[in-house]
Amino acid sequence: MPGLGRGERAKLIREFGASIGPLEPADAAARAAEDESIVEASRARLGQLDVALLQQLARMFYGSLLPEARLVEAAFRERARTAFGGAVAPGAGGEREGADDLLAPFSPPAPALQPSRTRKAVDGKAIHAALAPGGSVAASLPGYEARAGQMKMARAVAKALSERLHLLVEAGTGTGKSMAYLLPAVHYAVANGRRVVVSTNTINLQEQLFFKDIPLLRRALPLEFKAAVLKGRSNYLCLRRWRAFVREGFTNDTDRLLAAKILIWLRQTDTGDRSELALDDSESGRWSALLGADAQHCTPKTCRDNRAGRCFLSRARRRAEGAHLLVVNHALLLADQALESKVLPEYADLILDEAHHLEDAATRQLGxxxxxxxxxxxxxxxxxxxxxxxxxxxxxxxxxxxxxxxxxxxxxxxxxxxxxxxxxxxxxxxxxxxxxxxxxxxxxxxxxxxxxxxxxxxxxxxxxxxxxxxxxxxxxxxxxxxxxxxxxxxxxxxxxxxxxxxxxxxxxxxxxxxxxxxxxxxxxxxxxxxxxxxxxxxxxxxxxxxxxxxxxxxxxxxPLEVGGLLQEQLFAQKDCIVLTSATLQVAGSFRYARERIGLDDTTFTLAVPSPFDYPNQALLCVPSDLPDPTTRAFAEASVEALEAICAATGGRTLALFTSHSALRAAHQRLSRTLRRVVVLGQGIDGARQQLLERFRETPNAVLLGTSSFWEGIDVVGDALSCLVIVKLPFSVPNDPVFAARSELLDDPFSQYAVPQAALRLKQGFGRLIRSTGDRGAVVILDTRLLTKRYGETLLRSLPPATRRRGTWREMGPLVMDWLANPPAAQA
Incomplete structure (x- = not known):
């Protein structure tokens, strides 16, 4: 299965039919039995492939001693025997250049959009009707609840699109911001024959928009609209380079396995997008060097795949030209603007989600x-x-x-x-x-x-x-x-x-x-x-x-500063730009976000509060007796406090760290002392998604994470009941970019370090409450929240949870009392 990654047991069960459990067994005999089940599932899957494809695979593995080679050869001989009534050698027949005849059927792209001569405003009544109780969105989405904040944001986005405004929106967790901007964007794009580009920072959100939210809109709206995803050219397989890769033959098993994976995938893919494949680091390197599309190979004049309509990159671009909604990522968006590479089709209206990442994305892309x-x-x-x-x-x-x-x-x-x-x-x-x-x-x-x-x-x-x-x-x-x-x-x-x-x-x-x-x-x-x-x-x-x-x-x-570049090369070039995130305000002000990314004072702002009842859903605890985090004593004391909290909760706890070394030290101690708790550590016990799946499925698990776990993870319900933030997420003072940018400011700590930490802290806090039914506690072990002047700024940036103070030994009992006794019961 080309899209099956290492350790993805749920997918192995669901899509491959293997008879295995959700977790890897500790017993050697049980693991051997699972291995045999996987082999049998592989035989069955290979047996479903047609003989031409199996013959190509057999040629690729010819002479290899890999177990996969034996499986492929056996499957080919069996299929050849039944298809031709006799034995056929794997290497029989002339060598073919590639796999053009083994490609999946292509769906034709939609024609390019034709912009209307005059612009029509978004119909506000239609937006209200779709989001109102009993509206078309509610009819298409079971359990949907109309939210005043979502309605308010949707009206603001509709106004920005209609009147060519720039808008900055902080939409609290649970607002439903994706629907709040997608709905008016679709109405605007269809009414005017113009595309709206939606840019995200992460692949997770990109896929959520395209595979979940946009299909929902299609069911909910009486409008016909097209949507597409476009990525950087190297993400798409170049068929010319693929044929050359196969033609040159294989001298190692790594390339054989990669080629076999791609060959099977070509029968399935309509996009040629590498994200559909599960590539390890070595395979990703080979793809980038030898297989991905590039500017030199992808030329319509000389490429027969392009002329024949088979080129994956060309087809992706044609889909983009016909799309009312075009979903991209920040890296591609910024490269397209800065380098004038014109990968994206013409557009004048842009929605930037995860906008709090824009400065960092521009720093990486332009660096x-x-x-x-x-x-x-x-x-x-x-x-x-x-x-x-x-x-x-x-x-x-x-x-x-x-x-x-x-x-x-x-x-x-x-x-x-x-x-x-x-x-x-x-x-x-x-x-x-x-x-x-x-x-x-x-x-x-x-x-x-x-x-x-x-x-x-x-x-x-x-x-x-x-x-x-x-x-x-x-x-x-x-x-x-x-x-x-x-x-x-x-x-x-x-x-x-x-x-x-x-x-x-x-x-x-x-x-x-x-x-x-x-x-x-x-x-x-x-x-x-x-x-x-x-x-x-x-x-x-x-x-x-x-x-x-x-x-x-x-x-x-x-680049030392990116705000001026963004203003000149992006914001000033577009009619309408909507920037949104759950974390844009610091202590109730948009000033920091606006200054860092170069938005001028004419940008409209809107703060939409979360619909969650934080005083009754979330408890915020801060111990008053731990050492200052800048001292050596804090490392041991904080792990001891974390151990006590995890022992009290018995699991269901996510601990966020600001350094890998602190995480590893905590993992080593907790694994030794918490006998009844499963301790999972980022970078220690598996890949990110694998860790999250194990955490959700294991009630007595504690998950330790660093930077990538501070945002973008969604664990709903009792699986996550306690969040521990070990240390405030300040940037390392000698980080080169942070230090250089700090030197440009009069008061770098207050103007830069504190606001940056406030937004990161808010992101981390947001991991706890993900739905109206969630309830839990956040413990921040950093006493600077109580002892430093800037602590109040950080606290005012967080949602209005119920707050408690106490000694570090009281944190566990406070958390358990909160979880066991909802506010109504406590009253």
């Missing part, structure tokens, strides 16, 4: 990150010595194409044309190592001077002061040598391209080779420009730094 592995992999893709004057990689493939295209006259010249490129890559590989060695010596020198030897992860901001050090002079010299060698690589590639260009348009083999060459040259140019900008710091509006991680050292660059 750069390069590590040694990236560069090493790139050079290996160009040329990789294989002994005795033999090479693998692109340059060798170009040699073969030159000989094939040019015939015998080219055979004697081709080696002379390609060898300089091999030599240049070899030289660049050596100076690459010297460059990163110089960088590591620099980091070690700077950090030892400041705070001792390098331990764990470390970031060094490249300020003017550190650039004047003797170690940096060595870095600059090493970069000069590496840059020179990269220039020689470019010359070698240009020489090969000049020899191959006369054969352009003579065959797909040549055109693919030229596209691969153009792609490599573009990547090479980008690497050189980005590295030069970091080493030389040519742009004073950019903050640069080095990061030491488990996988090695990386160079980073990011």
């Amino acid at each position: 750069v990150e390069i590590d040694q592995q990236d560069l090493t992999f790139f050079l290996s893709q160009l040329s990789l010595p294989q002994g005795a004057g033999r090479y693998g990689g692109l340059v060798s493939r170009l040699l073969t194409v030159l000989i094939t295209a040019g015939g015998e006259p080219m055979r004697s010249q081709a080696g002379e044309l390609t060898q300089p490129a091999h030599d240049a890559v070899d030289a660049a590989r050596r100076t690459l190592g010297e460059f990163f060695l110089a960088l590591m010596v620099f980091v070690r020198g700077v950090t030892e001077t400041a705070s001792g030897p390098i331990t764990g992860e470390r970031e060094v901001r490249l300020t003017d002061t550190v650039r004047r050090s003797e170690w940096w002079e060595v870095v600059e010299a090493a970069w000069s040598a590496f840059s020179t060698d990269l220039g020689q690589v470019e010359k070698g590639l240009v020489r090969i391209g000049s020899a191959l260009d006369p054969f352009r348009d003579t065959s797909e083999l040549v055109d693919d080779a030229l596209a691969d060459l153009a792609n490599a040259r573009q990547q090479l140019t980008e690497f050189r420009v980005d590295l030069a900008s970091i080493v030389a710091r040519s742009d004073p509006a950019t903050v640069c730094w080095l990061a030491v991680r488990d996988r090695g050292l990386a160079l980073h660059g990011a």
